[in-house]
Amino acid sequence: MDITASLHGLIGGILIGLSATWLMITLGRIAGVSGIIGTLVTVRPKGDSAWRLAFLLGLVSGPLALALDGGGLGNVLGRPEAVIGEPAGGVALMLVAGLLVGVGTGIGSGCTSGHGVCGLARLSPRSMVATLTFLVAAIVTVFVVRHLIGGGA
Template sequence: MDWTASLQGLIGGILIGLSATWLMATLGRIAGISGIVGNLVTQRPKGDSAWRVTFVLGLISGPLLLMALGGDLGNVVGRPGAVVGEPAGGVAMMLLAGVLVGVGTGLGSGCTSGHGVCGLARLSQRSIAATGVFLGCAIFTVYIVRHVVGGGV
């Protein structure tokens, strides 16, 4: 068993939980990334952009800081020493997947961070249902891609 990876996952989970709790306690906001970014891009609410920009910069700067300090991003690609590789299904598939995720977050009124992290912690019935749908769709998609289409990804 790789204890390093387990410890990194545990620390990452604790940091995500603390961050979500801090955002709720200080600003009364849910740490749903699709809502934070979506409202920043589409609605641009007055006086409500600074914390959203800071949140997004934190998402981007964290991995960059880790790499600058000599760390790696874990097992994100199949090649040792690489940081980010080619999309597994190609660029077109990645773009299609991004569009489908965007549509899904719109239909589900949120994303995995909003429903899966914050909603489950609040025992929200809607978030419990949404997270079940997210997981079910993910399992179904992996099965189709690996066993029906034969992508082996």
């Protein structure tokens, strides 16, 4: 087991929890990323955009700062030269998957950050069902891709 990767995951999880808590305490908002982006892009609320932009910039600034500091962007697919975000199944598959995730967040009224992190912390029954649905869908997808289709890492 790689202790460095485990520590990075622990620290990242703590930072996600702190940012979600800070947003709830200071603005009374739930840190659901799909809702933050969706409202910013489609509704464009007057006077409510600054915190949304700051939150989204904070999401991407950490990995970018790490990369600029020489830490790289991580390793995916068990290949040292791979970086996070490299499409394992090609760009077309990644675009279709992203579209399906977007549709799913609209149908489910949120994403894993809103339901899985913030909703579960508030003991929301709706978020518990949504998170279980995410997990079951992910498990079934991995099983189908790895064992029935025969692809995947």
